[in-house]
Amino acid sequence: MPTLNPRVAIFGNRVPSLNLPxxxxxxxxxxxxxxxxxxVVLLDMPAAYAGKVLRxxxxxxxxxxxxxxxxxxxxxxxxALGDGACPVETGEIKRLWGVWQERFGLFxxxxxxxxxxxxxxxxxxxxxxxxxxxxRDPEVPQHYRYPLLDALADSEQxxxxxxxxxxxxxxxxxEGVLIDRVRxxxxxxxxxxxxxxxxxxxxxxxxxxxxxxxxxxxGHVGAQESFLKDGVLLCPNCLNRLRHIGSDYDRPMENYxxxxxxxFFVDAEVQARCLDCGLSHTPDKLxxxxxxxxxxxxxxxxxxxxxxxxxxxxxxxxLNLLGGKDFYDLLTWQMQxxxxxxxxxxxxxxxxxxxxxxxxxHLGEQRGHAFIDxxxxxxxxxxxxxxxxxxxxxxxxxxxxxxxxxxxxxxxKQRLGRIAELFSAPEVSDITLRVISITAPQDLLxxxxxxxxxxxxxxxxxxxx
Amino acid sequence: MSPFLEQLLDxxxxxxxxxxxxxxFYMLFPAFLMFELPMMIMVMLGVLRWFTRRRTSVPxxxxxxxxxxxxxxxxxxxxxxxxxxLSLCEQTYDGHIEMIPVVDGATVNQATLSAxxxxxxxxxxxxxRHLRPIAKWQRGGRVSSLNAGLSLAGGEIVMALDGDTSFxxxxxxxxxxxxxxxxxxAVAGSLRVRNVWGSWVTAMQALExxxxxxxxxxxxxxxxxxxxxxxxxxxxxxxxxxxxGGWNTHTAEDLDLTLRIKSYFKRHDLRIPFEPExxxxxxxxxxxxxxxxxxxxxxxxxxxxxxxxxNRNISPHLLGWRTFLMILLTGFFFQLVLPFVIFIYTLLAxxxxxxxxxxxxxxxxxVLYLTITLLMFIAMLVMVSDRPRQDMVLGLLVPFxxxxxxxxxxxxxxxxxxxxxxxxxxxxxxxxxxVLKRATRF
Numbered sequence: 001m002p003t004l005n006p007r008v009a010i011f012g013n014r015v016p017s018l019n020l021p022x023x024x025x026x027x028x029x030x031x032x033x034x035x036x037x038x039x040v041v042l043l044d045m046p047a048a049y050a051g052k053v054l055r056x057x058x059x060x061x062x063x064x065x066x067x068x069x070x071x072x073x074x075x076x077x078x079x080a081l082g083d084g085a086c087p088v089e090t091g092e093i094k095r096l097w098g099v100w101q102e103r104f105g106l107f108x109x110x111x112x113x114x115x116x117x118x119x120x121x122x123x124x125x126x127x128x129x130x131x132x133x134x135x136r137d138p139e140v141p142q143h144y145r146y147p148l149l150d151a152l153a154d155s156e157q158x159x160x161x162x163x164x165x166x167x168x169x170x171x172x173x174x175e176g177v178l179i180d181r182v183r184x185x186x187x188x189x190x191x192x193x194x195x196x197x198x199x200x201x202x203x204x205x206x207x208x209x210x211x212x213x214x215x216x217x218x219g220h221v222g223a224q225e226s227f228l229k230d231g232v233l234l235c236p237n238c239l240n241r242l243r244h245i246g247s248d249y250d251r252p253m254e255n256y257x258x259x260x261x262x263x264f265f266v267d268a269e270v271q272a273r274c275l276d277c278g279l280s281h282t283p284d285k286l287x288x289x290x291x292x293x294x295x296x297x298x299x300x301x302x303x304x305x306x307x308x309x310x311x312x313x314x315x316x317x318x319l320n321l322l323g324g325k326d327f328y329d330l331l332t333w334q335m336q337x338x339x340x341x342x343x344x345x346x347x348x349x350x351x352x353x354x355x356x357x358x359x360x361x362h363l364g365e366q367r368g369h370a371f372i373d374x375x376x377x378x379x380x381x382x383x384x385x386x387x388x389x390x391x392x393x394x395x396x397x398x399x400x401x402x403x404x405x406x407x408x409x410x411x412x413k414q415r416l417g418r419i420a421e422l423f424s425a426p427e428v429s430d431i432t433l434r435v436i437s438i439t440a441p442q443d444l445l446x447x448x449x450x451x452x453x454x455x456x457x458x459x460x461x462x463x464x465x
Numbered sequence: 466m467s468p469f470l471e472q473l474l475d476x477x478x479x480x481x482x483x484x485x486x487x488x489x490f491y492m493l494f495p496a497f498l499m500f501e502l503p504m505m506i507m508v509m510l511g512v513l514r515w516f517t518r519r520r521t522s523v524p525x526x527x528x529x530x531x532x533x534x535x536x537x538x539x540x541x542x543x544x545x546x547x548x549x550x551l552s553l554c555e556q557t558y559d560g561h562i563e564m565i566p567v568v569d570g571a572t573v574n575q576a577t578l579s580a581x582x583x584x585x586x587x588x589x590x591x592x593x594r595h596l597r598p599i600a601k602w603q604r605g606g607r608v609s610s611l612n613a614g615l616s617l618a619g620g621e622i623v624m625a626l627d628g629d630t631s632f633x634x635x636x637x638x639x640x641x642x643x644x645x646x647x648x649x650x651a652v653a654g655s656l657r658v659r660n661v662w663g664s665w666v667t668a669m670q671a672l673e674x675x676x677x678x679x680x681x682x683x684x685x686x687x688x689x690x691x692x693x694x695x696x697x698x699x700x701x702x703x704x705x706x707x708x709x710g711g712w713n714t715h716t717a718e719d720l721d722l723t724l725r726i727k728s729y730f731k732r733h734d735l736r737i738p739f740e741p742e743x744x745x746x747x748x749x750x751x752x753x754x755x756x757x758x759x760x761x762x763x764x765x766x767x768x769x770x771x772x773x774x775x776n777r778n779i780s781p782h783l784l785g786w787r788t789f790l791m792i793l794l795t796g797f798f799f800q801l802v803l804p805f806v807i808f809i810y811t812l813l814a815x816x817x818x819x820x821x822x823x824x825x826x827x828x829x830x831x832v833l834y835l836t837i838t839l840l841m842f843i844a845m846l847v848m849v850s851d852r853p854r855q856d857m858v859l860g861l862l863v864p865f866x867x868x869x870x871x872x873x874x875x876x877x878x879x880x881x882x883x884x885x886x887x888x889x890x891x892x893x894x895x896x897x898x899x900v901l902k903r904a905t906r907f
Contacts, residue, residue, distance in 0.1 A: 244631065245634065246548065
């Protein structure tokens with residue numbers, strides 16, 4: 001549905017500088033929702049109000065992925081849920097929407113993102129440079145929340161922190177800027193803590209600082225008042241006159257006196273008392289959590305492309321591609337087998353098409369796909385029925401060759417070398433092919449599993465030759 | 466040959482004759498009786514009076530607790546300043562103490578500046594101690610530091626202290642009680658040598674500080690004749706100090722200020738007490754050359770002040786007869802004339818007298834002075850010393866003390882000649898040249 005102009009709605013006051021023909025103006029949320037879903041929404045209202053509207057809109061399916069711009073100031077909520085400030089140029093809106101629409105078109109053809117995970121990833125994928133932004137909110141016991149996750153969660157109960165760390169582990173998301181480090185109660189996870197100093201002996205809170213003196217002559221330590229007599233310092237124990245600090249007396253390191261057990265100590269112990277559940281712990285028992293922004297990783301972007309773009313799936317579909325996790329498991333299993341029964345050996349080839357993504361966008365959709373087709377054909381010629389392939393990112397391609405020793409590997413590599421001939425055409429000359437291979441079990445390291453092996457090989461491929 | 470010299474030679478050759486020895490003795494002994502003995506007796510009587518007064522006095526309880534501002538002049542002391550500040554924090558005085566460390570030439574003396582800055586007054590431990598540091602980026606000398614501190618001082622009592630001097634914890638309390646008497650414009654404090662066993666020079670100085678400064682000040686103060694309120698450690702009533710214009714440029718600002726305060730003695734019935742219980746511990750010069758340079762300054766400054774700067778102030782109309790005579794005797798005679806007499810006499814004796822007579826003469830003088838020193842030392846231990854056990858060890862140095870004093874007397878001749886002919890005060894290390902240049906020339 002190639003629309004030339006997006007349907008733009010403006011909610012709030014009219015923006016005089018924008019003069020789109022499709023501009024429709026709404027003053028209340030109800031009438032905006034009652035109308036057909038718009039392509040772009042402009043919010044012309046103060047940040048506090050715009051934030052609330054964004055929360056509402058993002059939780060509704062028609063506006064979940066829509067471009068929504070804020071025309072006035074922005075607060076944390078606007079930054080987390082909106083698409084930034086409204087562009088000044090009308091043409092700019094059109095251009096941005098064009099990009100958005102191309103991607104949106106891809107995934108509306110494919111399977112609609114049903115799961116929470118897919119919803120978040122596609123939201124991020126639809127806009128360049130989008131992040132899952134952490135927002136400080138004193139109403140939340142953990143001090144920080146992720147408005148985007150809350151809005152996209154629908155009715156699902158999602159623990160944002162756990163979910164995000166899982167996403168990072170699976171390499172769909174990568175960590176952005178570290179915003180804060182919070183300490184949370186180990187029991188209830190609340191960040192509302194009160195730090196109190198207590199007696200080291202009896203843990204009582206009833207302690208006080210007590211200025212004290214230490215007599216050098218007899219070693220007596222006591223409260224300062226017990227030394228002071230008629231404006232002169234006299235040791236109450238040895239009755240020596242104490243005249244000069246450093247030569248007759250000094251101040252002991254012990255500084256605190258407990259009023260319930262009379263203990264005299266140097267530094268009080270610190271306890272963190274949870275204000276929500278009442279549990280007391282030592283500060284080192286608290287859970288430490290780093291609060292960050294997150295953005296889509298290379299693998300995540302690749303996954304989105306694969307999942308939503310049917311065309312892309314078609315091209316490499318010929319090769320029986322395996323998803324990341326499946327390939328890792330398979331590889332790990334093969335490695336376990338070959339460690340136990342060294343014969344037959346198996347081999348692994350890693351290919352890296354340097355600058356593939358850049359060149360593809362440079363070529364445009366049509367010619368790019370044609371080029372990928374030819375690459376995939378060549379690959380298919382080299383790959384046997386029993387081999388298994390995977391792509392970890394746009395540029396990396398992995399081929400696992402069971403029952404193949406070094407000799408067999410050499411033959412396959414020679415055939416693969418012919419792929420490089422494809423890159424001799426001037427418009428694709430930026431692409432270079434790098435190949436790396438190993439034969440198990442001799443090239444394996446101790447304790448290595450499939451994922452580590454791939455990471456090691458990817459590292460070697462990443463090095464500039 | 467002039468008749469005067471002829472007569473002198475005659476007299477001296479008579480001494481070299483067979484009964485020269487007894488003649489010499491008769492010649493010397495009255496001189497000693499005339500000058501040294503009365504002075505010593507006056508001091509010892511003063512000490513005795515102070516001792517008995519102290520023994521029999523009823524302890525007085527007073528509620529006089531004025532705010533005290535301590536101006537601490539700092540230059541290149543570095544971390545020593547923190548010891549000074551800590552010893553002021555530790556004072557048992559119940560009133561407020563404001564510490565004003567003035568770092569002179571702070572651009573150059575970064576170590577001292579950072580020592581002052583990093584000093585932290587714990588408000589819980591020392592609730593009545595306040596730190597108000599001043600950094601003077603351009604060097605202006607000691608006087609400029611003191612006046613800068615005075616302009617910011619908020620206390621009724623102002624103390625001028627050295628950055629390398631730390632204090633006993635009853636110092637402020639014992640000084641302040643004198644100011645309850647409105648006739649007291651200033652109080653002198655006592656100094657002790659901190660690095661006693663640093664070298665033989667410091668050890669001798671420790672003994673000298675005790676006998677010649679500490680004890681004689683106790684004695685003189687009893688008759689209101691304190692000669693000097695030390696620059697390293699003195700206390701003043703701020704209103705009085707502001708009225709007379711604070712400290713004045715030139716070197717030896719402490720003696721200058723004392724003389725200017727004394728100029729009010731005739732018109733107002735004022736007195737300057739000395740407080741032996743207020744003890745400051747300072748670092749004495751550790752090498753002989755440093756020590757001699759210090760004394761070159763001190764003794765030369767005496768000449769500068771008495772003869773050049775304040776020659777018109779020294780009159781009974783301003784000072785009163787008692788103070789006037791005292792300055793005449795101690796200031797002029799003992800400190801300006803006697804060194805020359807002793808020096809010339811020693812030189813002549815060395816050249817003219819035969820070896821045996823010379824030896825006997827010196828032995829005689831030595832024994833005389835040794836006896837005096839010993840008597841004073843014992844008196845000091847019994848009546849004056851606040852740390853008798855520690856001071857007793859210094860008794861080992863008593864036999865060398867007369868020789869040390871002879872050396873000092875001879876050196877002060879050099880110092881005075883340096884001042885007379887070279888105007889040594891103009892090259893004082895206490896202020897930079899660009900300050901001294903603009904001072905009035907005397």
